[in-house]
Amino acid sequence: MATTPTTRVTALARRMRVDIDTATYPASQYQQLIGIEELKLIEELRTESDETYEDDGAAREAVTGYNWRIEAKIKHSTNAAGTSIDSVHAFLRNRFNAAKASNVASAEFGVRWYDRNGLAGDSFEGRAYVKAWPHDGGGTGALDTVSVVIQGQGPLTPITNPAASAVPAVTGLNPAGGPTAGGNLVNIYGSKFTGVTGATGVKFGANNATNYTLVSDTHIVATAPAGAAGTVQVTVTTPGGTSPNAPADDYTYA
Numbered sequence: 001m002a003t004t005p006t007t008r009v010t011a012l013a014r015r016m017r018v019d020i021d022t023a024t025y026p027a028s029q030y031q032q033l034i035g036i037e038e039l040k041l042i043e044e045l046r047t048e049s050d051e052t053y054e055d056d057g058a059a060r061e062a063v064t065g066y067n068w069r070i071e072a073k074i075k076h077s078t079n080a081a082g083t084s085i086d087s088v089h090a091f092l093r094n095r096f097n098a099a100k101a102s103n104v105a106s107a108e109f110g111v112r113w114y115d116r117n118g119l120a121g122d123s124f125e126g127r128a129y130v131k132a133w134p135h136d137g138g139g140t141g142a143l144d145t146v147s148v149v150i151q152g153q154g155p156l157t158p159i160t161n162p163a164a165s166a167v168p169a170v171t172g173l174n175p176a177g178g179p180t181a182g183g184n185l186v187n188i189y190g191s192k193f194t195g196v197t198g199a200t201g202v203k204f205g206a207n208n209a210t211n212y213t214l215v216s217d218t219h220i221v222a223t224a225p226a227g228a229a230g231t232v233q234v235t236v237t238t239p240g241g242t243s244p245n246a247p248a249d250d251y252t253y254a
Contacts, residue, residue, distance in 0.1 A: 013039040016122070017163070018070065019218070021110030022091045028248060029172030029189040030112065030162075031088050031218050035075035037145065041113060041122075043068045043156065068126065068152035070111065073136070076144040092148060096130035104129045108153055118163040126156045166240030168192040170249035173234060177252035182210065182226040186251070188234060193217050195238035204251055205232030227253040 013036045023029035043066060050062035077086040084090070091109075099107035112125035132149035162169070172189040188202070194217045196202065202209040202222045212222035220236065234249045235242050243249065 010038050012041070013037060013072075015115060015117070016041065016113050017116040018072065018111065018113045019162075020088050020091060021112075022088065023172050023174075023189075025108075025110070027172060028110065029174065030110070030191070031189060032216065033072070033074065033088055033092075034086060035077045035089075036072050037075060038071075038073035040071040042071065066156075068156045069131070070113070070128070070150040071147070072150070073145055073147050076135075076146050089146075092130050092150075093133060096133040099129050099131075104153070111150055112159060112162075114159070114161045114163060116163055118161055118165075120161060120164065123159050123161040124156050125159050127153045129153060162191050166192060166238075168196070168236045168238050168240060168243045170234055170236060170243045170246065172248050173251055176250065177254060178224050180227055180229055180253045182224045184224050186222050186224050186234070188212075188220040188222055188236065189218060190236065190243065191218055192238065192240055193220055193236055195240065196220065196236055197238075201237050203235045203237075207232075224251070229253050 016039060018033040018036065018039070019030040020033050021028055021030050045063050046065040046067055047061040048064050049059070051058065051060040074089065076089060078084060095107045095109055107129045108127045109129070110125060111128045114123035115121070128150045130148060131151035132147070134147050136145045136147055168190060169192065170188060170190040174187040174189070175184070178184040178186070193214060196214055199208045202212045202220060204225055204227055207225040207227055210223035210225050212220050214220055231250050231252045233245050234251050
C-alpha cells in the first residue's frame with residue numbers, strides 16, 4: 001500500500017519564487033527565500049462607502065487604494081553546514097525585531113516575486129516589512145516552520161521577470177572594494193549563476209578571480225585577484241552568457 005507523502009508544497013509555492021533584498025537601500029542584493037511550503041500573494045482593494053440617496057439604501061463602494069502582502073509558511077532552515085540559520089531567514093527575523101523596537105520605516109526592505117520558469121505576468125517588486133513571525137506548533141518531531149507575513153509598504157511595481165533570460169546578472173557586491181594585493185573574499189549577489197565553471201567564470205575586470213564557490217543560483221563567494229588602483233567590473237559567465245555592466249558590479253581597488 002502506498003504511503004501518503006509527509007512533505008506537501010502548494011502549487012503556487014512551486015511555481016513562484018520570492019526574493020528578499022538584504023542590502024541597505026539604495027543598494028540591492030536580492031537573495032532567494034528558500035524553504036517555502038505554502039505561499040499566498042495577496043492584493044486587495046481598499047474601499048469606503050459611496051452610496052447616495054438615489055441608491056435606495058443599497059450598498060455602493062468607491063475604491064480608495066489597495067493593500068498587498070505575502071503570507072508564506074517556511075521551513076526554518078540552516079546553512080549547508082548546519083552551523084547557523086539560513087542568512088535570509090535570519091535577515092527577516094532581524095527585521096521583525098527591528099520593527100518591534102522602533103518604527104516600521106527603519107525595518108523596510110525590498111521584496112520581489114516572479115514565475116521561476118520565466119513566464120511573463122505576476123512579476124512584481126516593492127518595499128515591505130515583516131508584520132508577523134509566528135513559529136507554528138506541532139507534535140514531537142514536527143518540522144520547525146514559521147508562518148511569516150511580509151506586509152507591503154507603498155506601491156507594488158510590475159517588473160520584467162528576472163528568470164525570463166538565461167543571462168546572469170550581478171546585483172550587488174559585499175564588500176564592493178578591497179586592497180590592490182587582492183586575497184579578500186567578496187560576496188557576489190545576482191541571478192542565473194548556476195552553470196558558472198572554469199577559471200574565467202568570475203572576473204574582476206580583465207583578471208580571473210583567484211578562486212570562487214557557487215553557493216546558490218544567486219550567490220557566489222570569490223577571492224579577489226590583485227589589481228591596479230581604480231574601479232573594475234565584476235562579471236559572471238555561464239553558458240547563458242556574461243553578466244552585463246551595471247553600477248552594482250563595480251569593485252574598487254585601493
